Amino acid sequence: MNATDHRLPGNRRAERKARAARLATGRRVEARDAVALLEAVIDCGDRVCVEGNNQKQADFLARALASVDPATVNELHLVQSVIALPDHIALFERGIAKEVDFSFSGPQGTRLAQLVSEGRIRVNAIHTYLELFARYFVDLTPNVALIAAEAADRDGNLYTGPNTEDTPAIVEATAFRGGIVIAQVNEIRDTLPRVDIPADWVDYVVEAPTPYYIEPLFTRDPAQISEIQVMMAMMVIKGIYARYGVTRLNHGIGFDTAAIELLLPTYAESLGLKGKICTHWALNPHPALIPAIEAGFVQSVHSFGSELGMEHYIASRPDVFFTGADGSMRSNRAFCQAAGHYACDLFIGSTLQIDLAGNSSTATRGRIAGFGGAPNMGADARGRRHESEAWIKAGEEARQGRDEMPRGRKLVVQMVQTFREKMAPAFVERLDAWDLAEDMGLSNPPVMIFGDDVTHIVTEEGIANLLLCRDTAEREQAIRGVAGYTPVGLARDRAKVAELRERGVIQRPEDLGIARRDATRDLLAARSIKDLVRASGGLYDPPSRFRNW
Amino acid sequence: MENLQYDIPSQQSASKRAPVLVGVTASGNCEVLVEPGTDAAHCRIRIHTSAIGFAPIWQAVLRDFGERHAAGGLAIEINDVGATPAVVSLRLDQALEAWEEEHA
Numbered sequence: 030m031n032a033t034d035h036r037l038p039g040n041r042r043a044e045r046k047a048r049a050a051r052l053a054t055g056r057r058v059e060a061r062d063a064v065a066l067l068e069a070v071i072d073c074g075d076r077v078c079v080e081g082n083n084q085k086q087a088d089f090l091a092r093a094l095a096s097v098d099p100a101t102v103n104e105l106h107l108v109q110s111v112i113a114l115p116d117h118i119a120l121f122e123r124g125i126a127k128e129v130d131f132s133f134s135g136p137q138g139t140r141l142a143q144l145v146s147e148g149r150i151r152v153n154a155i156h157t158y159l160e161l162f163a164r165y166f167v168d169l170t171p172n173v174a175l176i177a178a179e180a181a182d183r184d185g186n187l188y189t190g191p192n193t194e195d196t197p198a199i200v201e202a203t204a205f206r207g208g209i210v211i212a213q214v215n216e217i218r219d220t221l222p223r224v225d226i227p228a229d230w231v232d233y234v235v236e237a238p239t240p241y242y243i244e245p246l247f248t249r250d251p252a253q254i255s256e257i258q259v260m261m262a263m264m265v266i267k268g269i270y271a272r273y274g275v276t277r278l279n280h281g282i283g284f285d286t287a288a289i290e291l292l293l294p295t296y297a298e299s300l301g302l303k304g305k306i307c308t309h310w311a312l313n314p315h316p317a318l319i320p321a322i323e324a325g326f327v328q329s330v331h332s333f334g335s336e337l338g339m340e341h342y343i344a345s346r347p348d349v350f351f352t353g354a355d356g357s358m359r360s361n362r363a364f365c366q367a368a369g370h371y372a373c374d375l376f377i378g379s380t381l382q383i384d385l386a387g388n389s390s391t392a393t394r395g396r397i398a399g400f401g402g403a404p405n406m407g408a409d410a411r412g413r414r415h416e417s418e419a420w421i422k423a424g425e426e427a428r429q430g431r432d433e434m435p436r437g438r439k440l441v442v443q444m445v446q447t448f449r450e451k452m453a454p455a456f457v458e459r460l461d462a463w464d465l466a467e468d469m470g471l472s473n474p475p476v477m478i479f480g481d482d483v484t485h486i487v488t489e490e491g492i493a494n495l496l497l498c499r500d501t502a503e504r505e506q507a508i509r510g511v512a513g514y515t516p517v518g519l520a521r522d523r524a525k526v527a528e529l530r531e532r533g534v535i536q537r538p539e540d541l542g543i544a545r546r547d548a549t550r551d552l553l554a555a556r557s558i559k560d561l562v563r564a565s566g567g568l569y570d571p572p573s574r575f576r577n578w
Numbered sequence: 579m580e581n582l583q584y585d586i587p588s589q590q591s592a593s594k595r596a597p598v599l600v601g602v603t604a605s606g607n608c609e610v611l612v613e614p615g616t617d618a619a620h621c622r623i624r625i626h627t628s629a630i631g632f633a634p635i636w637q638a639v640l641r642d643f644g645e646r647h648a649a650g651g652l653a654i655e656i657n658d659v660g661a662t663p664a665v666v667s668l669r670l671d672q673a674l675e676a677w678e679e680e681h682a
Binding site: 255256257260446447448452488489490513514519544545546548 | 629632635638639662663664665667668671672675676679
């Protein structure tokens with residue numbers, strides 16, 4: 030038991046630590062004893078958080094947990110950001126865990142849905158990240174947290190570095206409520222670049238045999254950006270960013286928004302928008318943002334996590350990124366989600382399905398994917414009080430002279446091509462989320478972004494400004510009016526759509542003064558990963574899978 | 579492959595000169611060739627496509643194209659390798675803009 034432990038002997042925490050005493054030297058536990066450590070400190074029925082998100086993963090500890098004896102450790106309740114690794118799924122297949130509260134499942138979405146239908150897992154709720162972190166401090170506090178850090182020193186202080194991500198939120202909730210914190214680290218060092226998590230919040234440190242897994246989720250190869258995406262990006266820049274004067278924003282993942290980032294130093298610059306739009310970001314260090322940063326477009330970027338290969342470039346721009354005295358970045362998913370919610374005027378992202386009221390979801394039948402941060406950032410911040418040009422203007426459009434208390438409004442933009450791959454329409458009469466709710470036994474369909482939070486829908490056919498719609502019937506026609514040749518689009522009332530276009534509720538590229546001929550890949554500030562490396566002055570070091578030269 | 583042909587009513591195009599080719603035939607892309615045709619009140623469009631069963635969508639895409647542009651008296655050939663209607667529309671618009679610009 031460590032010297033700073035002031036809690037009374039005989040409590041659960043002391044009992045857990047007494048059981049593990051023989052395995053630890055100070056805070057150090059050998060990797061070969063990891064399974065025994067988990068069997069010693071975890072009680073049946075515990076709430077356990079295995080750290081991991083769409084970026085870094087405590088994969089060694091996840092594997093150790095999946096290897097415990099189900100006769101000793103069972104009935105666990107997982108409370109964690111993602112179900113992403115095969116070892117997370119194995120916890121249910123082996124009967125170690127029985128229920129889960131999470132945010133995102135990505136690659137395991139199909140397997141998760143199968144386990145639910147077989148009754149081998151109970152999904153209590155799908156959350157947005159910030160919502161789950163909030164519950165760590167109320168009713169879902171972990172009893173044991175398994176976390177990932179870059180390095181520990183001999184005392185057990187942790188360096189989490191650029192990929193700090195969820196760690197502070199998890200550790201704070203666990204350590205200050207009598208829980209046990211176990212860290213896997215890539216290496217033990219004599220001195221750390223800086224201390225991100227102090228040793229007395231950490232119970233055990235295990236040096237993992239391999240570095241923790243990390244997914245370069247936010248890297249998009251500019252070579253794959255299409256002319257349609259260039260045209261949509263031009264519409265967003267001129268029709269939304271310039272129109273509202275959007276300076277503070279968040280971009281979702283994907284090629285649609287990567288195209289916008291790559292058009293800032295070219296198209297946006299040619300419109301005289303430098304310094305007037307896109308100056309402050311809540312955003313991971315997207316490689317696609319490098320040309321805009323180098324062109325002087327960007328003043329500040331705070332990040333949820335880091336991005337593989339961006340470390341040296343980030344360290345070279347402490348004027349833009351949040352870096353420590355040691356020179357490396359510190360990310361923080363909880364704070365960045367708060368920043369995206371309260372301090373940004375615009376969120377733009379993509380989805381798989383949008384219905385006639387503008388509700389959108391990535392949930393499809395047979396696949397429980399979760400939504401990550403989108404529900405938080407793609408929602409009007411009802412508690413926001415500070416003013417900005419974009420917020421005020423959006424609020425005015427939403428009221429349209431009605432005699433209501435003036436209040437601002439967040440811009441929430443959904444950007445989709447009308448058809449996805451394999452000609453699957455992005456616009457539907459009824460979201461698959463309704464079927465999924467039935468399968469999962471939920472009272473409400475899992476909607477990612479609710480229609481009443483969405484202000485604009487952008488497709489290759491144009492922009493629908495939902496703020497200007499006077500009623501639900503108009504809203505439906507505005508959505509049909511940009512839904513292209515999908516069945517939803519073909520069923521439009523052509524006269525009503527023409528009237529909405531007349532009023533500026535729907536804007537086509539030509540209404541915005543955008544010639545389709547100009548929408549070429551030549552407008553992209555970088556047309557390949559190699560161009561991005563060049564723009565970074567050779568500092569961006571892309572993962573090998575993105576190197577094709 | 580499916581071969582489709584449509585005669586779309588459209589205003590008469592201003593000029594008749596050398597053919598214009600736009601786009602590349604690659605996965606998810608499409609190639610459009612614009613040439614002078616014979617019927618001044620219609621645009622004749624021939625489509626070779628790998629995607630079977632989308633004739634009603636083609637009809638809607640081409641009807642809108644005929645309304646958007648003065649394409650009467652032109653003959654257009656489309657080689658499509660599974661492009662979405664968005665790509666087809668963009669290629670058609672680009673081809674017509676190129677045609678009009680080069681023959682202005």
